[in-house]
Amino acid sequence: MDRIISRSLVAGCERVAAWADLLDAINVFPVADGDTGRNLKISLAPLIGSNGAPDRLPQMLIESATGNSGNIAAAFFSRFLEHAEPGGLGACFSAGRKAAWQSLADPKPGTMLTIFDTLAQISERWPADIAGGHADSAIEKLDAAVRATTELLPELNRAGVVDAGALGMFIFFEGFFHRLAGERMPMPPVTERFGGLLTVSEAVAGGQFSGYCVNTTLRSRQVFRWPSADEGLGESVVAVADGDRLRVHLHTRDHREAREKLERLGEIVDWQVDAMIDEPAMPRAAAGSQTVHIMTDAAGSLTREEARQLGVTLLDSHLVVGSRSVPETLLDPRELYAAMADGLPVSTAQASVFQKRQSYESVLGQYGRAIYLSVGSVYTGNYLTACQWREENGHGDRFAVIDTGAASGRLGLIVRQVARAAQLGQAYEDLVTLAHRVGENCDELVFLDQLKFLAAGGRISKSKGFFGDLIGIKPVIRPTAEGAAKAGTVRKASEQMPFAVEYLKQRYSSNARLTILLQFSDNEQRVCERIRPEIERQFPEARIEVTRLSLTSGAHMGPGTWAVAFCPQMTVV
Numbered sequence: 001m002d003r004i005i006s007r008s009l010v011a012g013c014e015r016v017a018a019w020a021d022l023l024d025a026i027n028v029f030p031v032a033d034g035d036t037g038r039n040l041k042i043s044l045a046p047l048i049g050s051n052g053a054p055d056r057l058p059q060m061l062i063e064s065a066t067g068n069s070g071n072i073a074a075a076f077f078s079r080f081l082e083h084a085e086p087g088g089l090g091a092c093f094s095a096g097r098k099a100a101w102q103s104l105a106d107p108k109p110g111t112m113l114t115i116f117d118t119l120a121q122i123s124e125r126w127p128a129d130i131a132g133g134h135a136d137s138a139i140e141k142l143d144a145a146v147r148a149t150t151e152l153l154p155e156l157n158r159a160g161v162v163d164a165g166a167l168g169m170f171i172f173f174e175g176f177f178h179r180l181a182g183e184r185m186p187m188p189p190v191t192e193r194f195g196g197l198l199t200v201s202e203a204v205a206g207g208q209f210s211g212y213c214v215n216t217t218l219r220s221r222q223v224f225r226w227p228s229a230d231e232g233l234g235e236s237v238v239a240v241a242d243g244d245r246l247r248v249h250l251h252t253r254d255h256r257e258a259r260e261k262l263e264r265l266g267e268i269v270d271w272q273v274d275a276m277i278d279e280p281a282m283p284r285a286a287a288g289s290q291t292v293h294i295m296t297d298a299a300g301s302l303t304r305e306e307a308r309q310l311g312v313t314l315l316d317s318h319l320v321v322g323s324r325s326v327p328e329t330l331l332d333p334r335e336l337y338a339a340m341a342d343g344l345p346v347s348t349a350q351a352s353v354f355q356k357r358q359s360y361e362s363v364l365g366q367y368g369r370a371i372y373l374s375v376g377s378v379y380t381g382n383y384l385t386a387c388q389w390r391e392e393n394g395h396g397d398r399f400a401v402i403d404t405g406a407a408s409g410r411l412g413l414i415v416r417q418v419a420r421a422a423q424l425g426q427a428y429e430d431l432v433t434l435a436h437r438v439g440e441n442c443d444e445l446v447f448l449d450q451l452k453f454l455a456a457g458g459r460i461s462k463s464k465g466f467f468g469d470l471i472g473i474k475p476v477i478r479p480t481a482e483g484a485a486k487a488g489t490v491r492k493a494s495e496q497m498p499f500a501v502e503y504l505k506q507r508y509s510s511n512a513r514l515t516i517l518l519q520f521s522d523n524e525q526r527v528c529e530r531i532r533p534e535i536e537r538q539f540p541e542a543r544i545e546v547t548r549l550s551l552t553s554g555a556h557m558g559p560g561t562w563a564v565a566f567c568p569q570m571t572v573v
Helices: 003-018 020-025 036-047 054-064 067-083 089-102 112-125 135-152 154-159 164-180 255-263 304-310 333-341 353-367 382-393 408-423 428-441 452-456 462-470 493-505 524-538 551-557
Strands: 211-220 235-242 245-252 266-276 293-297 312-315 318-321 324-327 346-349 370-374 399-403 443-447 474-480 483-490 514-520 543-548 562-568
Touching (some): 036 054, 036 164, 067 245, 089 112, 255 266, 304 312, 318 551, 333 346, 370 428, 408 562, 483 493, 524 543
Parallel strands (some): 293 312, 293 370
Antiparallel strands (some): 318 324, 443 562, 474 483, 514 562
16 A cells, blocks of 8 residues: 555544544434444554554454444445555545445435545546645535535434534545645644534434444355345444455344344354443533533543543553554453463554644634643653644643643542542632642552563563562552652562552551542452452541553553552642
């Protein structure tokens, strides 16, 4: 594949990832399940990191596809890639469009299919050089196609929004053409371009399909044909063929019955079922009094669900597990730790500067004022990137960027306290002050089970890791603003909890009002059933929460790791 096309595809993916929360918020059709952005992030992730296997990209896209939007997009791009050569965009768009339409049991205009139709029409009009002299005109036609979705589908018209999938593909291809045209083409914020069409009417909020979302792969015994093969399978059925395999997505009220019917079409080799609960999605501004939005890095110990409840935007890095590159917040922790235990190569990769800048633009476009609680600058360049963008764009009065000096649990603690204060409607300046106070007063201990994972990531020498594990050394680490500091060592896992308790008792009285954040890797049961009760007994006045250790930290420290972060309970003064 041509290098510039490859780089342009990456730009499109990164832009979708930056605006994914907005796509989730306006997701109305075919069901209001609030996951269009999430599904596109997962499904298109192979375009960002194929990890040295570009020939497998079409197959990886189909294997990674999830959800209605993700499977349709995978159908389009898997065929697009077969024709991805310089000057051949027309063939790419035509092949992708045909595959996307054929993947659906009941295709409807007014969805991302309308965007694919428009791309094919554009390539027919300017077959030789879309990017050179016609990129701006192409974007205007795609803009009109997105706006048309509101009139093409009654559900969107009642909701007063454009189709989330169509907007997702517009965002993708605006980034794609921007990179293809040498980054000379302006890209106004999505919220500025489509203002007035990005808020779901309260009259239609909620009312989503109640049942199950199924994503499965079959080894097909027969040629799959619409419409007979989909009879009775469910709703929103998408099927994408890849050799003798068939990727199927559907919504159903009875996933067991759906499985029985699918087994008649072929052998099921992969099966995933997610419940779809009939309840309204949480609005972007859940607390009516909240005037400041909080964003942070996913390197803090804060899960996607916890961030949603706190109204926090998470900025992803990527985890590369074997040949797969997955946004950190969307990777199943069990997959990560199983891969590490099996010796599969695991690494982390920062989001590009382009994606980070798009993320800042997305948050300010949606919320007006924001505070970015950045992972410590000693660990990444995220703080400096955000500061530079703020100054270049003149947002100093509405975008505070704070170097927390923290990662994992310390960062998670800072974010929790500031986000809860923001939900109570605390002022921008007071929240900034609170963030600094919490950061100055919180601490963390991280207990490793084995050194070999730090050695594999280059944090220590392999010989040091080997001999440390050989003689049973289990280090205790304090992540600080200056980097990771050694707090001590223990010889046995049973000595870790007494070490933590003694460390806390040396600094706080037993009746201290603390906030304590316990974090687990693949050892949730141990942390919840053995460690938490003892911490509660020693510090009965403490507020204790348990969460998953950030996967960035887990990827470096490995299975068996757990951590405790702590600070005095604080409020805005």
